[in-house]
Amino acid sequence: MGPLAKPAGRFARRHVWALTALGMSIAIVGVWAPSPEAHKAITSKYNYTEHVFPILRDRCARCHYPGGPTPMSLLTYQDAMPWAESIREQLVGQKMPPWYADPTGPQVKGGHILTTRELDILVTWATGGTPNGPIGNQTVPEVAPPAPWRSGPPDHQAKMPKPHELPLGTQEDDVEVTIPTGLKEEKWVKAIDIQPSDASMVRDAVISVENGPVLGLWVPGAEAIAAPNGTGFKLAPGATLKLRIHYKKSWQDEQNAKSDQSTVGLYFTDAPLSGKSIDAVEMKGPEATSNAPVSFTGALKTGARVLALRPSFDQTYREATIDAVLPNNRRVTIMKLRAPQPSWFRRYWLAEPIELPAGTKLEIKAIPSPADEFAPPVQKRYPLQVALDYVAQ
Numbered sequence: 001m002g003p004l005a006k007p008a009g010r011f012a013r014r015h016v017w018a019l020t021a022l023g024m025s026i027a028i029v030g031v032w033a034p035s036p037e038a039h040k041a042i043t044s045k046y047n048y049t050e051h052v053f054p055i056l057r058d059r060c061a062r063c064h065y066p067g068g069p070t071p072m073s074l075l076t077y078q079d080a081m082p083w084a085e086s087i088r089e090q091l092v093g094q095k096m097p098p099w100y101a102d103p104t105g106p107q108v109k110g111g112h113i114l115t116t117r118e119l120d121i122l123v124t125w126a127t128g129g130t131p132n133g134p135i136g137n138q139t140v141p142e143v144a145p146p147a148p149w150r151s152g153p154p155d156h157q158a159k160m161p162k163p164h165e166l167p168l169g170t171q172e173d174d175v176e177v178t179i180p181t182g183l184k185e186e187k188w189v190k191a192i193d194i195q196p197s198d199a200s201m202v203r204d205a206v207i208s209v210e211n212g213p214v215l216g217l218w219v220p221g222a223e224a225i226a227a228p229n230g231t232g233f234k235l236a237p238g239a240t241l242k243l244r245i246h247y248k249k250s251w252q253d254e255q256n257a258k259s260d261q262s263t264v265g266l267y268f269t270d271a272p273l274s275g276k277s278i279d280a281v282e283m284k285g286p287e288a289t290s291n292a293p294v295s296f297t298g299a300l301k302t303g304a305r306v307l308a309l310r311p312s313f314d315q316t317y318r319e320a321t322i323d324a325v326l327p328n329n330r331r332v333t334i335m336k337l338r339a340p341q342p343s344w345f346r347r348y349w350l351a352e353p354i355e356l357p358a359g360t361k362l363e364i365k366a367i368p369s370p371a372d373e374f375a376p377p378v379q380k381r382y383p384l385q386v387a388l389d390y391v392a393q
Helices: 047-058 077-092 116-127
Strands: 156-159 162-165 172-180 187-195 202-209 214-218 233-235 240-248 258-260 263-269 279-284 292-300 304-312 319-326 331-338 348-356 361-368 385-392
Touching: 047 077, 047 116, 156 172, 162 172, 162 240, 187 202, 187 214, 233 258, 279 292, 279 361, 304 319, 304 331, 331 348, 361 385
Parallel strands: none
Antiparallel strands: 156 263, 162 258, 172 240, 187 233, 187 263, 202 214, 202 240, 279 385, 292 361, 304 348, 304 385, 319 331, 319 361
């Protein structure tokens, strides 16, 4: 995800589509500076207290609260007003909210819709002088921070063996650790979550079984979405987890030493009647070297019930489409993504699994976005690839 634009910066002039939200997490990576708007004329018919705050509370409070994973809270007028111009640019430029499933494609779980009216309110307020609210003593209520485990206490917890520190002078780091589960019997995992000990420095995480499947991808504010009923990931007795975490300090903590000792939460389910664990096929693409479309393919050797997709990107793309071409040449779109960013690596669970026969060809096409001279270079932490999670038929 790119940083907030400077006051004089330009923003992407794209058609604004029906945005979805996981909390409108603005700038949890990158160094952003507020854009002052001194003496700007009040033209907005919407104000913070009556109109903007309810949207920020309901859509953004999962990340933008005091002490949360973002460097700013948006839950008071004093906190939100300096960031108004940046909020506008991120919304109009489709960089926020960080949820890229195109609503015109197959539906996925976990998207929180930002309606056209909500978008209009936020943009109108941000560009119309950012009024606070009616004259008087009316104030917005305090908002409690999110619960430690959004989906309730997990069935089993596994903590990092020791804290990982970002010392003075170190801005970010990737660390991979193994965590013994200590389980005495076979279990089936339906969902995972992470509880950082310091939410301000944990940017994302990948949780997998050592020499086994990827159990989950985690980003701040995300919910622990469960695998469909009758499916899960098999966890053998004594299994060891592999946890890969990306740490990054906010601009407020650049000169401070910070440490984290995250805990992985596992949610169990009954063993599926089929006895089959969720499997995956990975398709890796070439690195984009221009604005020309990129395409690559994969194949299913067995019949599959497709449950989810895990796309990752090496740069910002305008759009990406994953199609299945059946043996009879019928084409089925599995997923469409709009303006995906390289900084948000997540698993998209399909609202309805898709049945595909053996011999199905998978085609991925991605169109890079034009270079933005105002955007800093992106650290390419992941290659261009798509992993497809399925249960073999």
